Amino acid sequence: MSLALYDTMAREKRPFAPTDPARVTMYVCGPTVYNFAHIGNFRPVVVFDLLFRVLRELYGRDAVVYAANVTDVDDKINKKAAEEGVPIATVTDRYLEAYNADARALGALRPTFQPRVTETMDEIIAMIGRLVDNGSAYAAEGHVLFSTASFPQYGQLSGKPMDDLIAGARVDVAPYKQDPRDFVLWKPSKPGEPEWESPWGAGRPGWHIECSAMIEAALGLPIDIHGGGIDLVFPHHENELAQGVCAAHPGGHGQTYARYWMHNGFLNMADEKMSKSLGNVALAHDLLKTYPGEALRWALLSGHYRQPLEWTDTLIEQAKTNLDRLYRTLDDSLREAGDEVDEPAIAPEVARALHDDLNTPAAMAALFQLSDELRAAITKKDKAAAARARARLLGSANLMGFLAEAPQAWFQAGADDDLKSKVEDLIAARQTARAEKNWPEADRIRAELAALNVEVMDGPSGATWRVKEQA
RNA sequence: GGCCUGAUGGCGGAGUGGUGACGCAGCGGACUGCAAAUCCGUGAACCCGAGUUCGAUUCUCGGUCAGGCCUCCA
Numbered sequence: 001m002s003l004a005l006y007d008t009m010a011r012e013k014r015p016f017a018p019t020d021p022a023r024v025t026m027y028v029c030g031p032t033v034y035n036f037a038h039i040g041n042f043r044p045v046v047v048f049d050l051l052f053r054v055l056r057e058l059y060g061r062d063a064v065v066y067a068a069n070v071t072d073v074d075d076k077i078n079k080k081a082a083e084e085g086v087p088i089a090t091v092t093d094r095y096l097e098a099y100n101a102d103a104r105a106l107g108a109l110r111p112t113f114q115p116r117v118t119e120t121m122d123e124i125i126a127m128i129g130r131l132v133d134n135g136s137a138y139a140a141e142g143h144v145l146f147s148t149a150s151f152p153q154y155g156q157l158s159g160k161p162m163d164d165l166i167a168g169a170r171v172d173v174a175p176y177k178q179d180p181r182d183f184v185l186w187k188p189s190k191p192g193e194p195e196w197e198s199p200w201g202a203g204r205p206g207w208h209i210e211c212s213a214m215i216e217a218a219l220g221l222p223i224d225i226h227g228g229g230i231d232l233v234f235p236h237h238e239n240e241l242a243q244g245v246c247a248a249h250p251g252g253h254g255q256t257y258a259r260y261w262m263h264n265g266f267l268n269m270a271d272e273k274m275s276k277s278l279g280n281v282a283l284a285h286d287l288l289k290t291y292p293g294e295a296l297r298w299a300l301l302s303g304h305y306r307q308p309l310e311w312t313d314t315l316i317e318q319a320k321t322n323l324d325r326l327y328r329t330l331d332d333s334l335r336e337a338g339d340e341v342d343e344p345a346i347a348p349e350v351a352r353a354l355h356d357d358l359n360t361p362a363a364m365a366a367l368f369q370l371s372d373e374l375r376a377a378i379t380k381k382d383k384a385a386a387a388r389a390r391a392r393l394l395g396s397a398n399l400m401g402f403l404a405e406a407p408q409a410w411f412q413a414g415a416d417d418d419l420k421s422k423v424e425d426l427i428a429a430r431q432t433a434r435a436e437k438n439w440p441e442a443d444r445i446r447a448e449l450a451a452l453n454v455e456v457m458d459g460p461s462g463a464t465w466r467v468k469e470q471a
Numbered sequence: 472g473g474c475c476u477g478a479u480g481g482c483g484g485a486g487u488g489g490u491g492a493c494g495c496a497g498c499g500g501a502c503u504g505c506a507a508a509u510c511c512g513u514g515a516a517c518c519c520g521a522g523u524u525c526g527a528u529u530c531u532c533g534g535u536c537a538g539g540c541c542u543c544c545a
Contacts, residue, residue: 011475029545030545031545032543032544037545038545040544040545041544041545042545043545044545045545047545074543075543076543158474158475158540158541159474159475160473160474160540160541207543228545229544229545230475230476230539230540230545231539231540231544231545232544232545233475233540234474234540234541235540235541235542236544263545264545265476265477265538265539265545266538266539266545267545268538302483302484302494303483303484303485304484304485306476307476307477307484308476308477308538308539309483309484310483312482312483314482314483314495315482315483317495318482318483318494318495318496319483319494321494321495322494322495325494325508328508328509329509332508332509353485359485359486360485361483361484361485361486361492361493361494362485362486362492362493364484364485364493364494365484365485365492365493365494366493367493368493368494369493375509375510378509379509379510434504437504439504439505442504442505443504443505443506446505446506455506455507456506456507457506457507457508458503458505458506458507458508459507459508464508466507
């Protein structure tokens with residue numbers, strides 16, 4: 001039952017052992033809230049939610065502390081607020097709310113903390129102050145910069161050779177930098193933009209410092225797990241690590257910032273990286289209007305989290321079909337084998353797969369096996385075995401954030417009460433026709449139901465129905 | 472240019488030094504008034520070359536191709 005996680009820093013899978021099993025800490029880089037987030041933004045949300053669930057199962061519900069930040073100070077936010085002529089909080093509140101709603105729809109539990117930059121300003125400024133005081137950072141022309149030369153281990157996480165970073169610098173080096181690799185901790189705001197008072201003049205924090213400050217304040221160093229998208233390895237996490245460690249220990253001196261670094265791969269849209277500049281984005285907000293959140297979650301987890309995932313309509317539809325199969329077995333078991341209940345249990349095969357660096361495809365395969373076992377019990381009309389198998393399927397699927405709905409609700413999603421009663425009436429009429437072997441009439445009613453986007457299925461214990469296409 | 476991943480059947484996608492998961496789709500059959508579901512059966516893959524080995528899809532090297540990072544980005 002031991003958990004192993006792939007650590008970006010070590011570049012290998014390592015057995016996971018928290019510093020303190022009574023307080024397991026995890027931090028994941030969250031969204032910049034200036035617009036609806038696209039589906040790619042939700043891959044880490046879902047992946048690390050799964051890890052959160054696994055850790056809670058392993059160490060106890062209250063033993064895992066999970067912080068995911070919210071960036072609510074940013075150029076894109078400023079731009080949006082200016083366009084709308086509203087304070088930035090109007091923009092950030094709006095999109096944070098939408099983001100959380102989307103995350104919830106995708107089955108993600110709320111993180112323990114969701115710190116915002118605007119609410120962490122004091123800690124950020126204090127941390128920068130310490131970095132300046134202990135010689136890890138310097139002020140110049142209204143900016144404060146981190147001195148990468150002060151941190152010998154700089155570049156270790158991303159594996160970037162120091163020389164390359166200097167030689168490969170593609171952007172013009174700002175004149176106030178002592179070293180091209182140095183990065184901003186604090187900078188002046190442009191006229192008209194929000195600014196905060198600091199010992200180095202009014203301005204705003206640089207991109208990376210918020211995470212270091214939040215981690216120190218909310219979790220404490222070293223944290224057990226730090227997660228995010230693969231693209232954040234450099235420069236974001238490299239810089240975060242450097243400043244986070246040096247704030248307490250100038251020069252680093254072998255101090256650990258995060259004990260396990262985890263990074264999820266990208267979603268590819270139509271053979272290309274999904275990117276806002278290419279315009280091939282799919283907003284989770286929009287997808288959720290067409291597909292059930294669980295289906296999107298299944299699709300996001302259908303490949304291993306470190307691999308790139310091809311995001312296509314087919315993938316989502318297959319995810320839906322896969323869940324249909326599981327829900328159908330569940331539904332049949334409830335109807336044919338009674339509602340006798342057993343203690344929910346997590347199947348060992350599912351646990352084993354998830355503990356192996358979150359091998360979700362293998363875990364899903366195990367779910368299908370559990371479904372088959374339940375199906376076999378239903379066929380044999382073995383109620384006790386069915387109850388047992390159902391408890392294992394449900395317990396395992398729930399751990400992964402699946403089968404959270406009642407089967408009826410899953411299959412009849414999108415049907416309002418009006419449609420439901422109409423369908424019930426038609427089915428009753430059809431039952432009468434079938435009893436009289438009036439097949440033409442029965443088929444006519446089937447067609448009528450089909451026109452309502454409803455499919456009827458005749459079973460041994462009566463007819464059931466479902467919404468065919470959910471849109 | 473530097474660094475780093477990956478290349479598995481029609482599709483998605485695990486995994487393994489030795490009889491090649493799982494799901495979807497296909498085909499044949501059972502069941503069904505019809506249909507759906509379900510069940511049984513079935514065809515189908517490990518990029519190329521060299522090396523290591525009794526044996527490689529799995530290890531090593533080279534190549535090709537694809538993707539990522541080096542700049543805001545999950």
